[in-house]
Amino acid sequence: MVMIRAIVRPEKAMDVMTALLYAGFPAITKTDVFGRGKQRGIKIGEIVYDELPKELLILVVPDKDKQLVVETIMKAARTGAKGAFGDGKIFVTPVEEAYTISSGVKDTD
Amino acid sequence: MKEIWAVIRIDKVNQTKRALAAAGFPSLTARKCAGRGKGNVEYLIRPSDGAEEYEEASHPAEKGPRLMPKRMMMVVVPDALKDKAVDAIIHANQTGSPGDGKIFVMPALDAIRIRTGETGDAAIDEHEEPRGTAL
Numbered sequence: 001m002v003m004i005r006a007i008v009r010p011e012k013a014m015d016v017m018t019a020l021l022y023a024g025f026p027a028i029t030k031t032d033v034f035g036r037g038k039q040r041g042i043k044i045g046e047i048v049y050d051e052l053p054k055e056l057l058i059l060v061v062p063d064k065d066k067q068l069v070v071e072t073i074m075k076a077a078r079t080g081a082k083g084a085f086g087d088g089k090i091f092v093t094p095v096e097e098a099y100t101i102s103s104g105v106k107d108t109d
Numbered sequence: 110m111k112e113i114w115a116v117i118r119i120d121k122v123n124q125t126k127r128a129l130a131a132a133g134f135p136s137l138t139a140r141k142c143a144g145r146g147k148g149n150v151e152y153l154i155r156p157s158d159g160a161e162e163y164e165e166a167s168h169p170a171e172k173g174p175r176l177m178p179k180r181m182m183m184v185v186v187p188d189a190l191k192d193k194a195v196d197a198i199i200h201a202n203q204t205g206s207p208g209d210g211k212i213f214v215m216p217a218l219d220a221i222r223i224r225t226g227e228t229g230d231a232a233i234d235e236h237e238e239p240r241g242t243a244l
Contacts, residue, residue, distance in 0.1 A: 003213060017174045027211075029116055029144035030176060058142075060213055095213050099195060101117070101202045102209035 001095040001109060002066050006057045007033065008077040008088040013055035019076035020059070025069060029058040039085050054088060060095050062109040110230065111191045112217040115182045115198045116144060117210040122180050128201035129184065134194055136233075138183040143176035148207050179210065185217050187230050 008016055010032075017028055034051040041050030061069050070090055078087055098107040117125055122139065129137060156162060186194045195212055202209050222232040 003215065014174075017176075021174050026148075026174065027144075027146045028174070028176075029142050029179065029181065031140060031142035031181070058144075060211075093215060095215050096111070097195075097212075097214040099199060099212040099214075100209070101115075101199055101212060102205055102207055104199050104203055 001060055001098060001107075002063055003058065003060045003093045003095045004066070004069055004073070005091045005093070006073045006077065006088060007035065007054045007090075008057060008073070009079070009086065010053055010055050012077045012079070012087075013057065016057060016073055016076040019072050020069065023068065023072045025059060025061060025065070025072075027059060031056050031058070037086065037089070042086070052086065060098055066092060110217040110220060110233065111186055111188060112215045113184045113186060113191070113194055113198070114213045114215070115184075115202075115210060116142065116179050116212075117182065117198070117202050118208065119178055119180050121202045122182075125182060125198060125201045128197045129182075129194065132193055132197040133190070134184055134186060134197070136184070140181050140183075142179050142181045144179050145174055145176050146207065146211070149175075177208065185220055185233050187233065 006016065013030060017030070020026075020028060033054050033056045035054055036050040036052060041048050041052060043049075057073070059069065070092070073090055099105070100107060115125070126137070129135070182198075184194060191214060195214065198212055219228055220230075220232040221228050
């Protein structure tokens with residue numbers, strides 16, 4: 001199992017979640033985060049904004065679905081044809097075990 | 110060392126904190142989040158007069174997934190105590206109906222206590238003398 005964490009633009013979060021839902025990944029957790037990228041935030045006039053609001057989407061999927069989920073998120077979260085600075089990042093980390101609390105059962109993939 | 114993430118119901122937060130403290134894991138990080146699981150969420154308003162009928166709540170954005178507010182709890186525990194922590198969370202949160210939440214166990218490479226610079230299991234050792242007031 002892998003955990004996929006995607007940091008996306010707030011206005012794109014619902015698009016990404018809808019795309020994931022139709023791709024067969026309904027289970028998702030969303031939380032608000034703030035951050036900056038390697039462009040060090042954005043500068044408008046004299047003011048530098050380096051705590052830009054983003055949404056963090058978290059989902060845990062079987063190893064074999066990793067590529068599909070990453071591609072789905074990437075397609076839905078991109079702005080414009082080539083994408084733009086600030087579209088976000090996707091991180092993939094291993095998950096060793098997952099439990100469903102209502103049944104207490106350890107999930108196998 | 111293992112990192113445990115539990116996504117749980119908001120009204121179970123205090124019970125979970127107490128259960129984890131009783132099992133020997135007083136330290137945790139919690140944050141607000143919203144989420145959904147595999148099933149469709151039905152938003153029904155519970156009638157205040159105790160009647161049986163439920164009416165469906167309106168939702169601002171009809172398209173797109175509906176999310177329920179949840180709490181995420183993050184605990185880092187030594188390898189040997191992983192099962193104890195998972196059991197404590199399951200026991201405190203289990204109602205048997207969908208929406209109870211999920212627990213994810215992930216490997217954590219290292220932990221550092223900023224105050225002393227200790228690393229590894231020493232940094233997450235909970236058995237030092239408590240400094241604040243107890244629960």
